[in-house]
Amino acid sequence: xDWTDIxxxxxxxxxxxxxxxxxxxxxxxSVRVKKLSxxxxxxxxxxxxxxxxxxxxxxxxxxxxxxxxxxxxxxFLILAGLVMARxxxxxxxxxxxxxxxxxxxxxALGFASTPGTMTMAGPLFVLHLAAIFVGVGVxxxxxxxxxxxxxxxxxxxRKTPLEGFRKDLPALGALDKVNxxxxxxxxxxxxxxxxxxxxxxxxxWGTFVSGDFKEWISLIILAVYALLFHQRQxxxxxxxxxxxLALVIFAASLFSMFVVNTVFPTxxxx
Amino acid sequence: MNSTIHLIGINHRTAAVEVREKFALTNFCSPETWxxxxxxxxxxxxxxxxxxxxxxxxxxxxxxxxxxxxEYWARARGRxxxxxxxxxxxxxxxEAIRHLFNVASSLDSLVLGEPQxxxxxxxxxxxxxxxxxxxxxxNRLLHKAFxxxxxxRSETGVASSAVSISYAAVELAKQIFDDMGSHNALxxxxxxxxxxxxxxLRQAGVRRIRVANRTFARAEELAHRLGGEAVPFxxxxxxxVDTDIVISSTGAPDAIxxxxxxxxxxxxxxxxxxxxxxxxxxxxxxxxxxxxDNVYLYDIDxxxxxxxxHIAERRKEAVRARAxxxxxxxxxxxxxESLTLQPTIVALVExxxxxxxxxxxxxxxxxxxxxxxxxxxLEIMASSLVxxxxxxxxxxMKDRFHEAANPxxxxxxxxxxxxxxxxx
Numbered sequence: 001x002d003w004t005d006i007x008x009x010x011x012x013x014x015x016x017x018x019x020x021x022x023x024x025x026x027x028x029x030s031v032r033v034k035k036l037s038x039x040x041x042x043x044x045x046x047x048x049x050x051x052x053x054x055x056x057x058x059x060x061x062x063x064x065x066x067x068x069x070x071x072x073x074x075x076f077l078i079l080a081g082l083v084m085a086r087x088x089x090x091x092x093x094x095x096x097x098x099x100x101x102x103x104x105x106x107x108a109l110g111f112a113s114t115p116g117t118m119t120m121a122g123p124l125f126v127l128h129l130a131a132i133f134v135g136v137g138v139x140x141x142x143x144x145x146x147x148x149x150x151x152x153x154x155x156x157x158r159k160t161p162l163e164g165f166r167k168d169l170p171a172l173g174a175l176d177k178v179n180x181x182x183x184x185x186x187x188x189x190x191x192x193x194x195x196x197x198x199x200x201x202x203x204x205w206g207t208f209v210s211g212d213f214k215e216w217i218s219l220i221i222l223a224v225y226a227l228l229f230h231q232r233q234x235x236x237x238x239x240x241x242x243x244x245l246a247l248v249i250f251a252a253s254l255f256s257m258f259v260v261n262t263v264f265p266t267x268x269x270x
Numbered sequence: 271m272n273s274t275i276h277l278i279g280i281n282h283r284t285a286a287v288e289v290r291e292k293f294a295l296t297n298f299c300s301p302e303t304w305x306x307x308x309x310x311x312x313x314x315x316x317x318x319x320x321x322x323x324x325x326x327x328x329x330x331x332x333x334x335x336x337x338x339x340x341e342y343w344a345r346a347r348g349r350x351x352x353x354x355x356x357x358x359x360x361x362x363x364x365e366a367i368r369h370l371f372n373v374a375s376s377l378d379s380l381v382l383g384e385p386q387x388x389x390x391x392x393x394x395x396x397x398x399x400x401x402x403x404x405x406x407x408x409n410r411l412l413h414k415a416f417x418x419x420x421x422x423r424s425e426t427g428v429a430s431s432a433v434s435i436s437y438a439a440v441e442l443a444k445q446i447f448d449d450m451g452s453h454n455a456l457x458x459x460x461x462x463x464x465x466x467x468x469x470x471l472r473q474a475g476v477r478r479i480r481v482a483n484r485t486f487a488r489a490e491e492l493a494h495r496l497g498g499e500a501v502p503f504x505x506x507x508x509x510x511v512d513t514d515i516v517i518s519s520t521g522a523p524d525a526i527x528x529x530x531x532x533x534x535x536x537x538x539x540x541x542x543x544x545x546x547x548x549x550x551x552x553x554x555x556x557x558x559x560x561x562x563d564n565v566y567l568y569d570i571d572x573x574x575x576x577x578x579x580h581i582a583e584r585r586k587e588a589v590r591a592r593a594x595x596x597x598x599x600x601x602x603x604x605x606x607e608s609l610t611l612q613p614t615i616v617a618l619v620e621x622x623x624x625x626x627x628x629x630x631x632x633x634x635x636x637x638x639x640x641x642x643x644x645x646x647x648l649e650i651m652a653s654s655l656v657x658x659x660x661x662x663x664x665x666x667m668k669d670r671f672h673e674a675a676n677p678x679x680x681x682x683x684x685x686x687x688x689x690x691x692x693x694x
Contacts, residue, residue, distance in 0.1 A: 156445060157560065159572045161579045167430070172543065174448035234542025236615045 004058055007051035008109050014044030015102035023171065025193050029165050038091050041098045042219040045078045048105065072129065074104035076137030079126050084178055084215035092171050093178060124203070128196035135190025135225070136253045142182030142263045143250030145241030149175040153240060155164035171237070174182075181230060194222050214266045217256045273313065273407055273609070276336040277366035278343075278358055282380050286358035287321075293347050293354060295319040295326075298637040306403070311335050314405040316412070319388045322380050327370065329407045336360065336421070363606075367411065368599040374415035375422040377591055378431065383429035387421050400616050406609075411602065418598045428587040429563040431580035433445050433571045436467035438580065440474050441546045443515050446566055449658065453514035454478040458487075458526070460492045460541045461519035463549050463563030468517060473482045474516065482506050484520070507531060511538045516546045529558040536562060538565065547573070607680070611667050613686050617693040618663060622656040663687045 018040035025034030052075055055068075081097030084090055151171055155162055162169075169175075198208045198219070209215060228245040231237040260266055280293060295317050306552075326343055328335040344351045354474040361369050365548040372378045376387050393411045398404040404412070423429050431441070447453050455476045457468050458575040460483045468479055479498030482505075483489035486690060489500035501509050507528075510516065520526065527546075536544070543564040548555040553569055560567035567575075630652050633638065640648075670683035687693070 152445070156442070156566055159568065159575065161431070161576050162445060162581075163583065171444060171448040172446050176543075177448070237541070238541045239543060241563070 002058065004051060007047050007054055008105070008125065009103055010047040010101065011044050011051050012109065014047055015098060015105060016038050018044055018098040019102045022098045026092070026095055026165050026168075029168055032093055032097065038085065038094050041078065041094050041101070042082065044098075044101065047074075048075050048078065056131065059104070061214055068108075069261075070104045070108035073136065073257075074101045074108065075131050076100055076130075076133040077140050080099055080137040080141045080182070084145075084181070088174060088177055088181070089144075090178065091135045092148070092170060093141050099139060099200070100140060122200070124196050124200045127233040128193050128200055131189045131196060133193075133194030135186045135193055136250075136257075138182040138186040138189075139225075139246060139249045139253065140177045142246040143177035143181075146189060146246040149179070149243040150240065150247075153243075166218075170179070176238055176242070179246055182233050183225075183229050183242070187225045190222060190225050194218050208265065212266050213254065214260050214262045217252065221249055221252045223257065223258060224252065273329050273409065273605075273606070274332060274596050275363050275366045275411070276330075276333075276339065277325060277337060277361045277369055278328075278339060279318075279323060280354075280357045280359070281325075281378070283671055284359055284466045289357055290322070290324060293324055293325055293343070294344065294348065294356075295346065301665060302496070303499045306339050308403045308405075308626045313339050314408040315403045316341065316394055316408055318391055319393040320387070323373070323378075325373070325406065327366070329405070330682065335411055336362070348420065362545040364599055364603050367602050368595060370411065371418045371595045371598055372417050372592070374419040375591055375595060377422070377588055377595065381433055381592070382581070382588055385429060388416070391415065407606070410605065414598065414602055415504075416605045418595060421598070422588075422594055424438050426587045427589045428584050428591045430587075431583055433577055435549070435570070435577055436470050437462040438573050439517070439549075440466050440575045442547075442568060442576070443471070445476065447514060447542055450475045451477055454480070454512060455515040455517065456501075456509055456514065457481045457492065457496070457498075458518040459483055459520035460488045460548065462651070464517045464519035465492060467547065467549070468492075471515065473516075480509060480513070482509065483484060491553035491625065507535060510535045510544075514542065514544060516544065516555075518546065518548050518556050521550060521551045522550070527550075527555045527559065529556055529562065531560055532559045532565060536565065549573070564629070569644075591604060606673060608668075610680065611671060611684060614663070614667065614693065615664055618660055618687065618691060621691060622660050622691060623653075626652045663691065 010245055018037050020039060021037035024030070025032075025037050052071055060138050078094075078097050079103045081094040082102075084093035092190065149172060151168065152162065152169060152175070155166070156172070197215075201210065202208045223247060228237075228242055228249070232242055280290060281292070282382065284380065285293075305314065305473045306317060306328060308315055311693050312328050312330045313335070313444070314329040318325045318327070326339050328339045338355065344354050359369075364435070369378070374388055374391050376383050379387050391412070395404065395408075398408060398412075401518075431438075432547045444450065450471075450663045453476055455471050455478070457464050457479065460481065468481075470478060479493070479496050480501045481493040481496065482490040482501050483492070483500055484503050486500060486502065489503075492498075493500040510527075510532075518527070534545075541564050546555055546559065546565065546567045548567065551570065555567055555569075557567065557569070559565055630648060634649065636643065637644075667683050667687055673679075
């Protein structure tokens with residue numbers, strides 16, 4: 001067992017109870033359990049960071065495999081959750097990120113032995129992946145906040161009193177701020193990631209566009225992202241519509257990662 | 271149980287306000303005008319007198335303290351016991367403890383879960399301690415009542431939702447806006463309920479309050495009371511642009527804010543959310559305004575519905591709260607019973623210490639002059655011997671107390687220890 005294995009098991013061992021504590025804390029309305037979940041999640045993030053560093057140092061991910069793909073993606077997701085929790089005082093972002101991190105890390109571990117199909121060729125490729133992961137990571141948290149927004153807002157509009165743990169959820173304004181922050185950070189990053197991908201394709205494959213289905217879905221996501229960014233910044237969109245768009249972007253990202261990469265004939269099919 | 275706890279009282283359920291004011295003991299709690307003096311039959315006493323209840327708690331042997339308290343209470347108000355008795359509820363021991371815990375936890379209040387009663391009970395206890403009428407049992411009982419109230423509030427939702435219309439409006443505002451300190455409120459009209467809601471908003475930390483009224487002087491008057499600013503009524507819509515919370519209660523015969531007006535306002539304010547509370551009758555704001563994005567409109571009936579649901583929720587939570595009260599009543603009952611062991615334990619310890627002092631003096635005399643270290647070592651050893659020797663009989667009594675369902679078995683154990691150790 002090497003360091004990569006040790007840190008991978010440690011990450012999962014911390015994310016698993018963090019997920020259980022997040023669920024128990026939110027549903028049971030226990031402040032202590034929710035705090036415990038945040039602590040476990042933060043500790044899991046530290047182990048996750050070491051796992052990622054060890055994997056890169058040992059050359060385990062010299063080629064892009066499914067395992068490699070999911071490991072930094074989940075890392076960026078937790079990072080986004082941590083930033084939201086700290087900046088907006090919204091622990092719910094971390095409670096939402098913990099189960100996803102556990103699921104993605106477990107998948108990364110499961111696919112660790114899958115052979116890579118694409119070599120990590122140069123900084124442009126690394127930037128392409130990192131920027132896309134930031135864009136998707138923050139949108140995952142924004143989608144969680146968006147789902148909560150729609151749920152809570154619907155009840156307030158219908159004049160249905162919020163009961164149980166729904167009373168403890170953040171105010172609509174706070175949930176909308178998560179969306180605003182995620183859009184502000186996520187759109188430039190995602191755009192940069194897509195741009196780097198096209199540039200890398202031009203250098204490596206001799207063409208910007210190869211008609212790959214992955215390219216089309218990425219451009220569609222980018223278009224929706226651009227719409228969200230523009231409407232928020234220029235027209236002052238708030239509330240329901242940005243929440244719905246965040247959910248659309250995140251759902252399309254999941255489709256792109258889990259369906260396109262595995263079902264469709266694509267050069268991203270690792 | 272040698273000491274009996276009696277609780278006698280009248281409240282909003284047993285006596286109308288005219289009766290309650292006749293028997294109120296509000297100003298009888300200072301040491302100089304203490305209505306229920308301790309001494310004689312009454313060992314300890316406490317008076318709780320609020321607008322909804324007057325209760326007297328007395329501790330002493332048998333039934334005499336209750337009778338004396340009744341006499342004092344009636345006499346203090348220039349009435350007879352016969353006049354008071356029809357409205358009274360009278361509890362003793364466990365029932366008295368349970369009732370006090372229910373009162374402290376606001377389970378016996380007119381508005382279930384309201385927080386004021388705990389403060390009133392604390393004030394009553396403070397007066398009792400200042401008057402030296404609170405002894406071992408009342409001290410312990412009241413401290414326990416405060417902790418039971420705290421437990422009920424933290425473990426159940428009996429006090430968690432707003433049950434007044436104005437407070438429910440503020441609670442709703444907090445579910446919409448994350449930071450009240452960065453939002454502005456506008457009061458349209460100068461009604462009493464609008465003022466109350468505005469006061470709650472002010473307490474919640476709203477940044478700025480403006481008042482618009484057709485009569486500007488009244489707007490100024492209300493704005494002054496709220497620490498806000500009066501604005502001309504004809505500039506209402508321009509002020510709505512930078513207002514986040516609106517409370518409207520004018521006497522206008524028709525709606526003064528329509529959907530089309532609000533569409534313009536929302537566009538100008540870049541769709542920042544707005545919470546409109548319409549407590550006017552007839553309504554000031556057209557109901558269709560609620561269909562606009564980021565606009566949340568609640569009228570008086572919506573708020574009443576919210577309040578009613580909250581009351582129903584509190585009632586449900588009260589069942590859980592009463593289970594906590596029962597559990598704590600049992601724990602207090604056990605503590606009261608453990609008091610029966612106390613005199614024997616004290617006598618046993620005192621006897622042991624007296625023997626220790628005698629024997630230590632003899633030993634030191636026999637040894638002649640000794641240094642401080644030797645003396646200290648001897649004292650520690652003697653005291654430790656006595657403590658260890660007493661441990662077994664004390665444990666024996668305590669074990670019987672905890673195991674025995676029948677208090678007679680505890681008394682048999684106490685009697686055995688007293689006879690073996692020849693305690694008087």
